[in-house]
Amino acid sequence: MNLTEREREETVVKAMEQFGEEIKRVIFTYIKNYSAVDDVFQEVFLKVYKQLHLFRGDSSLKTWIYRIAINTCKDYLRSFKYRLHSWMQPNVDELTESSVVREEERQELAALVLRLPLKYREVLILHYYRDFSVEEIGLILGSNKNTVKTRLKRGREKVKEMMMEGGSYFEEGYTFGKQKF
Helix, strand or coil: CCHHHHHHHHHHHHHHHHHHHHHHHHHHHCCCHHHHHHHHHHHHHHHHHHHHHHHHCCCHHHHHHHHHHHHHHHHHHHHHHHCCCCCCCCCCCCCCHHHHHHHHHHHHHHHHHHHCCCHHHHHHHHHHHHHCHHHHHHHCCCCCHHHHHHHHHHHHHHHHHHHHHCCCCCCCEECCCCEEE
């Protein structure tokens, strides 16, 4: 993609406006640290700006940016900087009782997904939370379609197992939906 510097800037700004919040959420699902999300986010879009001339259009711009974001997150997780950060719990705003219960259940399910090994976590997040198709996930992760399907199936099975077992994450008497642990 041959663009002038101004066109590159405009393209990156539009991409940040269009996909920025989604990318931040994906970054958090990988690094699990709110304080580091902005740093990684900036690094992602700096890479997008510098590498925009390499975008061939084999996939959508969104898919290409997700791939850069995921690879940047994986690089961060291997870095020394990652070891210096601590994981922070999100705060829940005041909500009605029923919405608090739904929010807690959603957070508990998200917590289960975040406990999965990376190869299952990333496909579940991209498919169910980001609405990417199996083919798009394959492009983002550089995997074939059957590998993505297998990881989706195994990831769902592992979440179901954790829900049934409860594991060390759940306190005594904890309920998830109608299941009591």
